[in-house]
Amino acid sequence: MTEGERETIDFDRVETPVGYVDLGRIRANAERVVAYTSKHGLEWRPHIKTHKSLAVARMQLEAGARGLTVATLREAEVMATLTDDLLLAYPPVGAQKLQRLVTLPERLDLKVALDSDEVLLALGAAAAGAGREIGVLIEQDMGMKRVGLPSSDAVVALARRASETSGVCLRGVMFYPGHIRMSEEEQGGFIEDVSVRMAATLGALGDAGFEPEIVSGGSTPTVWRSHEMKGLTEIRSGSCIFYDREGLDIGVADESDIAYTVLATVVSTAVPGQAVIDAGSKALAKESRGGGGGFGIVLGHTDVTVTGVSEEHGVLDISRSDWRPKIGERVRIVPNHVCVSVNLQDHLLAFEGGRHVLLPLEGRGRGPWRS
Amino acid sequence: MTEGERETIDFDRVETPVGYVDLGRIRANAERVVAYTSKHGLEWRPHIKTHKSLAVARMQLEAGARGLTVATLREAEVMATLTDDLLLAYPPVGAQKLQRLVTLPERLDLKVALDSDEVLLALGAAAAGAGREIGVLIEQDMGMKRVGLPSSDAVVALARRASETSGVCLRGVMFYPGHIRMSEEEQGGFIEDVSVRMAATLGALGDAGFEPEIVSGGSTPTVWRSHEMKGLTEIRSGSCIFYDREGLDIGVADESDIAYTVLATVVSTAVPGQAVIDAGSKALAKESRGGGGGFGIVLGHTDVTVTGVSEEHGVLDISRSDWRPKIGERVRIVPNHVCVSVNLQDHLLAFEGGRHVLLPLEGRGRGPWRS
Numbered sequence: 124m125t126e127g128e129r130e131t132i133d134f135d136r137v138e139t140p141v142g143y144v145d146l147g148r149i150r151a152n153a154e155r156v157v158a159y160t161s162k163h164g165l166e167w168r169p170h171i172k173t174h175k176s177l178a179v180a181r182m183q184l185e186a187g188a189r190g191l192t193v194a195t196l197r198e199a200e201v202m203a204t205l206t207d208d209l210l211l212a213y214p215p216v217g218a219q220k221l222q223r224l225v226t227l228p229e230r231l232d233l234k235v236a237l238d239s240d241e242v243l244l245a246l247g248a249a250a251a252g253a254g255r256e257i258g259v260l261i262e263q264d265m266g267m268k269r270v271g272l273p274s275s276d277a278v279v280a281l282a283r284r285a286s287e288t289s290g291v292c293l294r295g296v297m298f299y300p301g302h303i304r305m306s307e308e309e310q311g312g313f314i315e316d317v318s319v320r321m322a323a324t325l326g327a328l329g330d331a332g333f334e335p336e337i338v339s340g341g342s343t344p345t346v347w348r349s350h351e352m353k354g355l356t357e358i359r360s361g362s363c364i365f366y367d368r369e370g371l372d373i374g375v376a377d378e379s380d381i382a383y384t385v386l387a388t389v390v391s392t393a394v395p396g397q398a399v400i401d402a403g404s405k406a407l408a409k410e411s412r413g414g415g416g417g418f419g420i421v422l423g424h425t426d427v428t429v430t431g432v433s434e435e436h437g438v439l440d441i442s443r444s445d446w447r448p449k450i451g452e453r454v455r456i457v458p459n460h461v462c463v464s465v466n467l468q469d470h471l472l473a474f475e476g477g478r479h480v481l482l483p484l485e486g487r488g489r490g491p492w493r494s
Numbered sequence: 495m496t497e498g499e500r501e502t503i504d505f506d507r508v509e510t511p512v513g514y515v516d517l518g519r520i521r522a523n524a525e526r527v528v529a530y531t532s533k534h535g536l537e538w539r540p541h542i543k544t545h546k547s548l549a550v551a552r553m554q555l556e557a558g559a560r561g562l563t564v565a566t567l568r569e570a571e572v573m574a575t576l577t578d579d580l581l582l583a584y585p586p587v588g589a590q591k592l593q594r595l596v597t598l599p600e601r602l603d604l605k606v607a608l609d610s611d612e613v614l615l616a617l618g619a620a621a622a623g624a625g626r627e628i629g630v631l632i633e634q635d636m637g638m639k640r641v642g643l644p645s646s647d648a649v650v651a652l653a654r655r656a657s658e659t660s661g662v663c664l665r666g667v668m669f670y671p672g673h674i675r676m677s678e679e680e681q682g683g684f685i686e687d688v689s690v691r692m693a694a695t696l697g698a699l700g701d702a703g704f705e706p707e708i709v710s711g712g713s714t715p716t717v718w719r720s721h722e723m724k725g726l727t728e729i730r731s732g733s734c735i736f737y738d739r740e741g742l743d744i745g746v747a748d749e750s751d752i753a754y755t756v757l758a759t760v761v762s763t764a765v766p767g768q769a770v771i772d773a774g775s776k777a778l779a780k781e782s783r784g785g786g787g788g789f790g791i792v793l794g795h796t797d798v799t800v801t802g803v804s805e806e807h808g809v810l811d812i813s814r815s816d817w818r819p820k821i822g823e824r825v826r827i828v829p830n831h832v833c834v835s836v837n838l839q840d841h842l843l844a845f846e847g848g849r850h851v852l853l854p855l856e857g858r859g860r861g862p863w864r865s
Contacts, residue, residue, distance in 0.1 A: 138590045138860065172805055194806045213806060216761045216772065216822055219509045238764040241821040262764075269807055270762040270770050277764075301804065390587045391641040393609040393633075393648075399641050401587065405837050409781045433672065434543055434833055435565045435584060436640055450612040451587055462805055463775050466838070469859045488840045489509065 129480035132472065137479070139388040140402035142468035143455060144365070144482070146475035148382035149179060152364050153186035156346065160358065161187070163350035168192050168210055168339070170361030171202055173462045175486030176471065179364060180205055190232070192359045193486070196223040200492035201485045203227050210234045210260070210339065212297065212359065214242040214270070221245060223491065225253035234258035234337070236297040238272050243285055251290030258294040259285045260339060263324055265317045267302040275320075275327040282333050295337030295356070296324060304344045304413075307374045314351045321354045344373045367461035368420055372413045384422050384455035385464060386472065387437065389448045396442035402456055403432040408463040422455040429456060500851035503843065508850070510759040511773035513839035514826065515736070515853070517846035519753035520550060523735050524557035527717065531729065532558070534721035539563050539581055539710070541732030542573055544833045546857030547842065550735060551576055561603070563730045564857070567594040571863035572856045574598050581605045581631070581710065583668065583730065585613040585641070592616060594862065596624035605629035605708070607668040609643050614656055622661030629665040630656045631710060634695060636688045638673040646691075646698040653704050666708030666727070667695060675715045675784075678745045685722045692725045715744045738832035739791055743784045755793050755826035756835060757843065758808065760819045767813035773827055774803040779834040793826040800827060 153169075160167045166189040171180050180191055180202055190208025193199045199211055200223065207230055214237045215224050224246075227233060235257055237243055243259065250257045261281050264271030272278050278296060285293040298321075303313045321338070328335055341349050341358025343366075349358045362369075365383035366376040387402035403409075407419050409432050417428035421439060424446050431438040437456065441447065448454060458464040465471070471482040485492065524540075531538045537560040542551050551562055551573055561579025564570045570582055571594065578601055585608045586595050595617075598604060606628055608614055614630065621628045632652050635642030643649050649667060656664040669692075674684045692709070699706055712720050712729025714737075720729045733740075736754035737747040758773035774780075778790050780803050788799035792810060795817050802809040808827065812818065819825060829835040836842070842853040856863065 136590055138588065141860075214761045216759050217509065219507055238762055239821055242761070264765055268765050268768070269802070269804060269809060270764055272764050273766065388587050390585045390613070391609055393641055393643050394635055394639050395644065397639070401584075404779070404781065404834050408775070409779070409834070410775065411780075411782060431640070433640060434837075438640060450610055463780070466776050466805075469861055489512075490840055 132479040132481055134479050137386070137472055139386050139453065140406035141386050142465055142471045143384050143386040144471050144473050145382050146182070146473050148380065149364055150182050150186065152366070152380060152382055153183050153188070156360065156363055157187035159347065160349075165349060165355060166357040168208070168357050168359050169364065170194070170212065170359045171198060171486060173361040173364055174465055175484045176482050177201060177205060177485050178473075178482045183364065189357065192361070195486075195489060196220055197489050197492055198486040199224070199227055203231055204494065208232050210236065210359070212236045214238065215246065216242060221249040224257070225249050225255060229255060232258070234260055234294055236260040236262045238262040238270050238281070240281065240284060243281065243288060243291065247288040247290035249290070256290060256292050259291045260295050260297040260337060261285065262297045263320070265298045265300055265320055266313070267299060269299075269301065271298060275324040278324050279327050279331045279333070282328060283331065286333070293333065295335035295339065296328070297339040300340060300342050300345055303342065304369070304373065306372070307348065310345060310348055314345065314348055318351065318353045321352060325354050343370060343375060346375055362461055365461045365465070368415070368457050368459045369412045371457070372415060378422070378425065381422065381457055383461050383465065384457055387454050387456055389450050389452045389454065392448070392450060396440065398439045398441055398448045400437045400439060400454060400456070401435060403434050403436045405434045406464065406467055407432060407437060407456060407458045408460060408467060410460045410463055412459040419456040419458045422457055503850040503852055505850050508757070508843055510757050510824065511777035512757050513836055513842045514755050514757040515842050515844045516753050517553070517844050519751065520735055521553050521557065523737070523751060523753055524554050524559070527731065527734055528558035530718065536720060536726060537728040539579070539728050539730050540735060541565070541583065541730045542569060542857060544732035544735055545836055546855045547853050548572060548576060548856050549853045554735065560728065563732070566857075566860060567591050568860050568863055569857040570595070570598060574602055575865065579603050581607065581730070583607045585609065586617065587613060592620040595628070596620050596626060600626060603629070605631055605665055607631040607633045609633040609641050609652070611652065611655060614652065614659060614662065618659040618661035620661070627661060627663050630662045631666050631668040631708060632656065633668045634691070636669045636671055636691055637684070638670060640670075640672065642669060646695040649695050650698050650702045650704070653699060654702065657704070664704065666706035666710065667699070668710040671711060671713050671716055674713065675740070675744065677743070678719065681716060681719055685716065685719055689722065689724045692723060696725050714741060714746060717746055733832055736832045736836070739786070739828050739830045740783045742828070743786060749793070749796065752793065752828055754832050754836065755828055758825050758827055760821050760823045760825065763819070763821060767811065769810045769812055769819045771808045771810060771825060771827070772806060774805050774807045776805045777835065777838055778803060778808060778827060778829045779831060779838060781831045781834055783830040790827040790829045793828055
């Protein structure tokens with residue numbers, strides 16, 4: 124269904140809290156990333172964990188994204204209906220997940236990132252058993268200390284193993300610079316360090332006779348400095364489709380780029396110095412990020428912070444603001460971390476061309492996708 | 495549908511992450527609360543935000559809960575199918591929510607907590623317009639600084655207004671001692687302070703000619719000290735049906751009482767000193783609570799903490815443990831805050847009588863309930 128075919132929603136009667144997106148800004152944000160990557164000879168394979176929406180993914184592809192990146196089998200099943208180029212940037216572990224993986228459409232150019240013999244061999248066996256070949260990216264840790272092999276030698280060893288394993292095809296390497304979350308100005312030394320480590324790994328792979336077709340990196344905090352990480356072929360940056368408070372703090376976006384907010388309603392002003400809204404940890408998430416404190420800011424009143432959240436309550440500190448919101452008044456909150464807020468919504472309220480529609484979040488949840 | 499009629503699930507083939515509950519422990523936890531409240535002349539109207547499940551709510555009622563407490567209209571619509579005694583412990587603001595509220599079944603003994611003239615008058619108008627009368631509890635802040643009127647005088651003034659408003663019927667007062675989250679031993683002074691403030695409010699109401707039928711309080715951190723808050727008629731404690739890491743830290747439960755964990759699978763051991771599981775902030779939530787740090791602990795290995803979470807990754811610090819989990823191994827995580835973790839699940843995997851079934855989470859989400 125295209126947005127034009129969706130039912131028009133009466134904005135004044137919409138119940139809050141609800142995730143609220145501006146489709147024009149989403150398109151502009153997508154086009155800006157593609158303009159940047161094109162200029163630097165990179166490609167964009169955005170991670171759709173941020174939005175989990177077919178409509179938003181379609182806009183990313185229309186803007187020029189090369190393909191899509193996913194983390195879960197549900198996301199893969201949904202997004203396989205839109206693109207032939209899919210990266211599962213997550214190790215699939217367990218018989219059920221492997222079964223879902225190898226029954227994705229045969230037409231897909233499917234790649235999987237992994238960091239262990241165990242996952243490689245199980246994936247190869249499952250793929251070979253299904254009579255197909257699945258691409259592999261070897262994941263390296265570049266300092267985040269989450270997943271990924273710790274050294275070039277370990278990457279080369281697993282690449283060799285992949286090249287010898289039937290059912291899989293070595294396609295390249297992947298990393299996620301998720302430890303680089305400081306302001307853009309302070310990122311330089313960290314980006315240089317990643318470049319040095321990438322050069323070492325690419326050199327070692329070359330010495331071993333491997334020429335990675337894909338070198339996949341990128342994050343939203345580093346999005347506009349991706350070209351400084353020499354050797355990259357693509358970035359997966361996902362949050363840059365919506366942005367969030369972290370993006371504002373880091374400096375990769377300004378308020379006019381924010382494409383997602385949580386529409387909320389003031390429900391109490393009984394405690395002096397604050398107003399309480401109906402968006403709490405079950406709409407915004409209670410995720411501390413950055414140094415600003417709190418869990419979000421009010422769009423248009425960025426001096427007002429969501430200083431506390433309970434499950435269905437968000438507390439706005441209005442003690443240093445002239446703004447005096449009234450019970451029943453609507454506000455729009457920029458959450459600290461957009462991806463986890465979107466994941467809490469039933470659907471998104473979308474604005475475009477003077478009207479509002481609801482967008483389903485097809486990739487949300489974990490069960491098999493049935494369109 | 496009763497649990498006996500549900501399809502048996504093959505535990506070994508269940509995909510992770512998934513919320514996992516033990517129905518025997520749930521029943522035992524419910525019975526323990528009812529034994530406690532009965533002993534002290536209190537009643538239990540549990541807040542079902544913790545579980546959002548008809549099956550679990552049924553167990554609470556079977557154990558002797560007087561009725562149920564809800565926060566959202568969805569929860570109200572779902573739980574109204576089970577009980578005639580419902581408290582909406584949240585101010586309903588906006589025409590749509592009021593419309594849903596007044597179309598709840600007429601047979602309900604329905605009560606709403608509120609703290610403002612605005613909500614009171616809108617509720618009265620909506621109820622009168624629908625030809626019904628809805629009970630009202632006046633909410634007082636006892637130190638949490640979230641919602642609730644700040645003084646006895648303000649409570650009396652709003653109670654008077656309620657008694658003069660058609661469509662509503664003054665039933666009592668409500669508070670939530672959510673600021674009392676320290677260990678049980680350290681709670682005494684805070685509980686005494688609440689008692690003093692309650693006595694003042696009840697006295698002032700009495701002087702004004704009001705005799706509250708319901709004095710509703712309670713929280714899981716204070717659950718076993720509720721009887722020390724003199725004047726209470728009921729507690730709403732919700733998390734005590736499952737418990738969580740906070741409950742362990744505070745001391746209201748021990749590991750054998752934990753009825754909810756997130757079943758997860760180890761997906762990477764590439765970074766030395768840690769194991770990474772497939773439960774991150776989209777299964778556990780990334781909610782800091784208490785002084786222990788991290789986002790959960792491993793059941794059976796409580797020296798192992800979830801020290802970090804990304805959306806689909808949970809990092810277990812195994813550096814101070816002898817345990818060396820392998821890729822593919824399953825673990826059970828006790829999240830910091832159970833309610834927000836349950837809210838992230840598609841359903842619950844439930845164990846009882848040697849078999850596993852799936853329980854739907856009917857109260858999850860915000861749209862109208864259709865059974």
